[in-house]
Amino acid sequence: MNTIAAVATPPGEGGVGIIRISGSKVWNIADQIFQGSEKPSAAKGGTFLHGRVIDADGKEIDDALCLIFRAPHSYTGENTIEIQGHGGSVVLKNILRCALEAGARMAEPGEFTKRAFLNGKMDLVQAEAVADLIHARSDRAAQAALEQLEGSLSKQINALSDRLIETAADLETTLDFVEDELPDDVFPTIGTQLNKSLQTLEHLLATWDEGRLLRDGARIVIMGQPNAGKSTLFNALLGADRAIVTGIAGTTRDIIEDGLVLNGIPLRVLDTAGLRDAECEIEREGIRRARVHSESADIVLYLIDTSVPTSAKDAEHLEKLDSSRTLVLLNKIDCRDSTFKFNTPNIQPLETSLVSDESVSELRATISKKLGCVSSAPVHAVISERHRDLLAAARNELTSACEKLSGKEDETIAFASEHLRSALEHLGQMTGRIYHNELLDNIFSRFCIGK
Ligand SMILES: Nc1nc2c(ncn2[C@@H]2O[C@H](COP(=O)(O)OP(=O)(O)OP(=O)(O)O)[C@@H](O)[C@H]2O)c(=O)[nH]1
Ligand SMILES: [Mg+2]
Incomplete structure (x- = not known):
C-alpha cells in the first residue's frame, strides 16, 4: 500500500495541528522531513520525538512533535506517524507539502479509516461509527456512535450471523435424510431458532426510530x-x-x-x-x-x-x-x-x-x-440508514425462510436455505465480511480527509 498523508485537524487556526502519515514508506519519509534527538525510523512505537520539520532544502518549517506508531499498533494497522505542529493553515500546508515531496500521496476522504477496515482493525459497522461520532450533534448521538465504534452493534450482528449459520447447517443436513428417518423434533427446533433470530432482528430494527433522530x-x-x-x-x-x-x-x-x-x-x-x-x-x-x-x-x-x-x-x-x-x-x-x-x-x-x-x-x-426517548435510557440504537436497510432485508429473507419451511418438502427446504443464505449475506455486508469496492467508496467518501 502506498503511503498517504493528510492534515487530520480541522481547517483554521488552533493551538496544535496534526499531519497524519501512514503506509510502508513512512519511516523513509519521516527521516527525510523530521529531525529530532533520534531518527523516527529508529524510534520505538508508542513514543514521541521532539524536533524540527524540514523541507527538501533543509529549511525549517516548524518546531514539532512526531508520534511513532508501529504496525499493527496504529489506527490504520500500518506504520504511522503523526506530526503535531503549530495549528496554522500555512504551517500545516507546508508540513504536508514536505511529506508529499518526500514520497507520500494525498489521502482521500476516509482513507485512513478505510485502511483500518481493510487491515482488520475494525469492521465496517465500527468504521461507519467513526464518521457518526465526528458528525454527532448531541451528547446522546455521540454516545450511540461511540458504543457502535466499540463494537456493541457488531457483536450483536456477529452473534446473530453465527446463530443463522448453525440454523442453515441444521437445515441442510435434513436434506441428507430420507423423510421417515428424520427425527420429529428437527423442524420445530429449526423453527424456534429462526424465530429467535427474527426477534433479534426486529428488536434491532425497532431502535432505528431513535437512531434516526439521533443522527x-x-x-x-x-x-x-x-x-x-x-x-x-x-x-x-x-x-x-x-x-x-x-x-x-x-x-x-x-x-x-x-x-x-x-x-x-x-x-x-x-x-x-x-x-x-x-x-x-x-x-x-x-x-x-x-x-x-x-x-x-x-x-x-x-x-x-x-x-x-x-x-x-x-x-x-x-x-x-x-x-x-x-x-x-x-x-x-x-x-x-x-x-x-x-x-x-x-x-x-x-x-x-x-x-x-x-x-x-x-x-x-x-x-x-x-419523540420516544427518555434521557436516562441507554442508547443501543441503529443509527445508519444503510444498516437499517440491510437489517430489514435480512428480516424479510428470514420471514420468507419461515414461510417456506412450513412446506417441509425437499424443494421448499432448499428454498428456505437459499433465503437463509441471503439473510446472512445482508448481515455480512453490514459488518463488511462481504464487501465490494463501490460500497467502500460510498461509505468512506462521507468522511473528512485526514480521518
Ligand atoms: N398572556 C399571554 N400572552 C402571550 C402568551 N404567548 C404569547 N403571548 C403574546 O401574544 C402575542 C403574539 O405572540 P407571537 O409569539 O408574536 O404570536 P405568533 O403566533 O408568532 O404570531 P404571528 O407571527 O403573527 O403569526 C405577543 O404579544 C405575545 O407576548 C401567553 O402564554 N400568555
Ligand atoms: Mg410569529
Whole structure:
C-alpha cells in the first residue's frame, strides 16, 4: 500500500495541528522531513520525538512533535506517524507539502479509516461509527456512535450471523435424510431458532426510530393562527430572543429555523407564519411554506389562542394535520376567554402559558416523550440508514425462510436455505465480511480527509 498523508485537524487556526502519515514508506519519509534527538525510523512505537520539520532544502518549517506508531499498533494497522505542529493553515500546508515531496500521496476522504477496515482493525459497522461520532450533534448521538465504534452493534450482528449459520447447517443436513428417518423434533427446533433470530432482528430494527433522530435530529414545526404565540414559543424553546414577537397578527412571514438539543436529541425548530386567508402575497407564500414543512415534521406543535373565543378555523387546520405527529397547545391559559372551548375528539391538548417557565419545561418533557426517548435510557440504537436497510432485508429473507419451511418438502427446504443464505449475506455486508469496492467508496467518501 502506498503511503498517504493528510492534515487530520480541522481547517483554521488552533493551538496544535496534526499531519497524519501512514503506509510502508513512512519511516523513509519521516527521516527525510523530521529531525529530532533520534531518527523516527529508529524510534520505538508508542513514543514521541521532539524536533524540527524540514523541507527538501533543509529549511525549517516548524518546531514539532512526531508520534511513532508501529504496525499493527496504529489506527490504520500500518506504520504511522503523526506530526503535531503549530495549528496554522500555512504551517500545516507546508508540513504536508514536505511529506508529499518526500514520497507520500494525498489521502482521500476516509482513507485512513478505510485502511483500518481493510487491515482488520475494525469492521465496517465500527468504521461507519467513526464518521457518526465526528458528525454527532448531541451528547446522546455521540454516545450511540461511540458504543457502535466499540463494537456493541457488531457483536450483536456477529452473534446473530453465527446463530443463522448453525440454523442453515441444521437445515441442510435434513436434506441428507430420507423423510421417515428424520427425527420429529428437527423442524420445530429449526423453527424456534429462526424465530429467535427474527426477534433479534426486529428488536434491532425497532431502535432505528431513535437512531434516526439521533443522527438527523427531529424537525419540530410550530403552527397555528396569527398571534397564537408561535414565535413566543420558538424563542422560549431556544432560550433566545430569536424571532420578532408583537401583538400584531401576521408578524412572522418567513420560516425561521434554529437548532437546539433536547435530552440529547438534536432538534431543528421552525417558526412559521400564522395560518389565515392572507391578502398579502408575501404572507400567503409564508403560509404555503409552513404547510409544506409541516408535512415532513416529526412533530407539529399546533398553538391555539385561548384568550379569544373559539375559532372554527383551528379545527379545520387540525383536520389537515396528521394527528399522530401533532401536539395541540392551548396557549395563553393565563388569560383564557370565558367562552373558549376545545372539544375536538381524540386530541389531548396541553395547556400552556408561555409567560411562565413552568409551561415551557413541561412542554420540553412532553416533546421528548413524544419523540420516544427518555434521557436516562441507554442508547443501543441503529443509527445508519444503510444498516437499517440491510437489517430489514435480512428480516424479510428470514420471514420468507419461515414461510417456506412450513412446506417441509425437499424443494421448499432448499428454498428456505437459499433465503437463509441471503439473510446472512445482508448481515455480512453490514459488518463488511462481504464487501465490494463501490460500497467502500460510498461509505468512506462521507468522511473528512485526514480521518
Ligand atoms: N398572556 C399571554 N400572552 C402571550 C402568551 N404567548 C404569547 N403571548 C403574546 O401574544 C402575542 C403574539 O405572540 P407571537 O409569539 O408574536 O404570536 P405568533 O403566533 O408568532 O404570531 P404571528 O407571527 O403573527 O403569526 C405577543 O404579544 C405575545 O407576548 C401567553 O402564554 N400568555
Ligand atoms: Mg410569529
